[in-house]
Amino acid sequence: MGLRDIGASLPPGFRFYPSDEELVCHYLYKKIANEEVLKGTLVEIDLHICEPWQLPEVAKLNANEWYFFSFRDRKYATGFRTNRATTSGYWKATGKDRAVVDPTTQEVVGMRKTLVFYRNRAPNGIKTGWIMHEFRLETPHMPPKIFHSLSSRVQLELELMDFNWRREKINIV
Numbered sequence: 001m002g003l004r005d006i007g008a009s010l011p012p013g014f015r016f017y018p019s020d021e022e023l024v025c026h027y028l029y030k031k032i033a034n035e036e037v038l039k040g041t042l043v044e045i046d047l048h049i050c051e052p053w054q055l056p057e058v059a060k061l062n063a064n065e066w067y068f069f070s071f072r073d074r075k076y077a078t079g080f081r082t083n084r085a086t087t088s089g090y091w092k093a094t095g096k097d098r099a100v101v102d103p104t105t106q107e108v109v110g111m112r113k114t115l116v117f118y119r120n121r122a123p124n125g126i127k128t129g130w131i132m133h134e135f136r137l138e139t140p141h142m143p144p145k146i147f148h149s150l151s152s153r154v155q156l157e158l159e160l161m162d163f164n165w166r167r168e169k170i171n172i173v
Contacts, residue, residue, distance in 0.1 A: 016067070020100045023067070024110035024135050031069055032137065044069045051086055052117050052130040072136075084115065090122060091115040091132060100135065111138050 018027070030037045045058055047070045055066050075081040084091035093115050100110035113134040118125030 020112055021103055024100045024137065025102055028135055028137060042067050042069055046070065048073060048086060051088055089117055089119040089125060091117055108138055111136050
């Protein structure tokens with residue numbers, strides 16, 4: 001069953017519109033802990049080979065928002081900077097990270113970063129209307145295995161991505 005099939009089987013009026021807390025506490029935490037996440041709801045993609053306008057076909061549950069998991073890649077093997085480049089552009093962080101608080105414990109369980117897609121390369125990038133919210137866990141109660149690197153030189157972490165697309169602001173060529 002594909003994502004479009006799931007959307008078609010839902011009752012009229014139902015929308016997959018999780019809060020930031022639900023995305024971090026339920027979906028992201030369970031994914032990292034290798035627990036069952038509602039099958040078919042969220043897919044894994046590689047953001048470095050997918051352009052923003054290709055994502056609707058890959059991870060669509062709502063008309064204007066897409067949710068998916070992606071591996072985090074480092075720009076340099078020994079550094080901490082995240083690689084957010086694609087073939088035709090790059091994702092640029094805007095503003096400051098926002099805390100995601102668990103409503104039951106009032107603890108900070110995650111962070112949300114807002115990114116905007118720019119076509120071409122910096123510093124001559126052209127801002128588009130593609131906006132991405134990147135979520136990450138910020139809790140000492142994470143499963144121990146998340147702290148292990150997949151390689152001694154590159155650390156990969158799962159992140160949950162939430163895309164919002166503003167149709168009126170983007171021109172796709």
